[in-house]
Amino acid sequence: MFQKFKQKAPLLYFILSRIVTMIFLLFFLGFALFGLMELAPGDIVDQMMTQQLMASAQSGPNSSGATSGKENNFDEELLAKTREELGLDKPFYVQYFKWLKRVIVNHDLGVSLISRAPVSFLLKSRIMNTIVLNLISLVFITIFSFILGVYFSSKAGTRLDVGVTFFALFFHAFPGILLLILMQLAASITGLFPVTAYPDFPASAAPVKFTFSYIHHIFLPLFCSFLGGVGGTMRTIRATMLDQMGMPYIFALRARGISERRVYLNHAFRNTLNPYITGSANLLASLFGGSLIMEIIFAYPGVGRLTYEAVLQQDINLVLANSMFLSALVLAGMVISDILLAFVDPRIRYGADK
Template identity: 90%
Template sequence: MLLKKLKQKSPLIYFICSRIVTMVFLLFFLGFALFGLMELAPGDIVDQMMTQQIMASAEGGPKAGSLAQGQENIFDDAQLAKTREELGLDKPFYVQYFRWLKRVIVDHDLGVSLISRAPVSFLLGSRLMNTLILNLISLVFITLFSFILGVYFSSKAGTRLDVGATFFALFFHAFPGILLLILLQLFASITGLFPVTAYPDFPYSEAPLKFTFSYMHHIFLPLFCSFLGGVGGTMRTIRATMLDQMGMPYIFALRARGISEKRVFLNHAFRNTINPYITGSANLLASLFGGSLILEIIFAYPGVGRLTYEAVLQQDINLVLANSMFLSALVLAGMLISDILLAFVDPRIRYGAEK
């Protein structure tokens, strides 16, 4: 009864609440699936720790031989089992997951990294801002240039310029992003015009102004790659929407009333290109966050994607789960925001309203 009244009085609020509930269930099943997939991986973090200690002792100098011969005594089954029990790895994966979930919900604690023993919240917070800044800058540039180029080339439809722009848009949209990143890094290495890493080698607190300019110089090539990969598809969507709108009956009616072509083009047809972009922006944001994983690995950028990759290699389940869940929550929140914006931009959309 209460939900029905809320749906009648505030359809948008009801829609937001229902989407949030859906997001919670999606995150729950995502975390469950991640735990299950990590369980299927060969070995566990105890094996990783054992391997690291063996390698460290093997590189320790003259005593390496005797240490290597005594590893079987050091890492016996009883000690390994005790270590797994201390870390909670002796339980089935679903028991581990519900323990982690209880700790997060009740104690608001993401746990500690099983490798570094540092709090997961600290590791995530130290990398999160870098990833957000990189992807938000990419989103702003892709949005700005997609609208400018999409609107401009829609006015040049059928010309050689439009055909050439469409060809290059399709080419870079289909070009493998990982290959483009490697080629750009080779370009930076050969020419020396740009750094081969995407982050300055000194902290922001040391020299804020110098760090800002150095940061812009370091991330230029990764941003350029992200821009080329994202602007092609978005520009083509806006161009196609503009051409579709220019053939609508209301456009002929506006022209018949003597309204200038510039006003028809920008004030009326252009406004109707916003809806498809808002709908596709959530997918664009998801692709940016997904692509930043490869970008951060190749250009050694200290972001959440690279942190997640290192955690997966080390099978640090607490770190993997926290990073993956947080990025997934950001993508789901972006989709929710795009749906809400549609209701404000287009008065015809009424979420949850009775028909």
């Protein structure tokens, strides 16, 4: 049955197979995350105990003039009961399958072990911020990479091409975290841009003002993301264009008297889409990975910063939900890139018999 379906609809079979593969990858990723969190020293109950001890120490002696020893001596039975209530007394694989059952059957991501707020609510409040930021980065990197890559492929070997290639390599190899810190330091010294990446008032208060303020706040993080991503993508498109311009079909088109503009844009340019679409999934993954550092440095309220805070607090429900969301986005981007590649290049027939 599967073989007949594969022969009749190879592209649909490929899409469904990739979706199934993505589901299995997410399953094993969640299992690995639970295992890694189990290896971390201590747990969230220990952190609660530490925070309570610090609060008790800061409050000073009580009204009677002496602090009761019982207040600072945590009952082991109470700690064990707290772990049992949170489900932390079970092995990590039991916790994972209980969480997975709750997600699949009840469509419930659980509650944050620290704030006791629903994980879905915390995630929804940050999802759009992260998606919007990374999509804007992807669009700008794509547009400028194609424009610069195609243009400088026609200027190969010139001083301008050598200079731009040098700076593209420089910023591509420059550590992203250091670039973000330097940009934030420059913003602090000059005062031209905010040191945070998000306005200090909600969008509902003044939508138009919020839009312009948001653009002003995210300019520096976007600029850092652009500098880090455009170099490698531009060089890939430039190299592909140079490779295509040396192909026999290009000489044949020129011999037929077709203008150089049409040769570049109508023929050679179309063949640069394949390597870009293939690499766009990796670019998207690097953007989402880099946004974690950016959100921490620039105090941007996104999923990456929420994940970082959850890891520090060992809030396993929040860590797992955020990580699975980001991983699902990256895997979905890879599936979409493969589907687009099949539509762009008619020579590709996934699963079709040759």
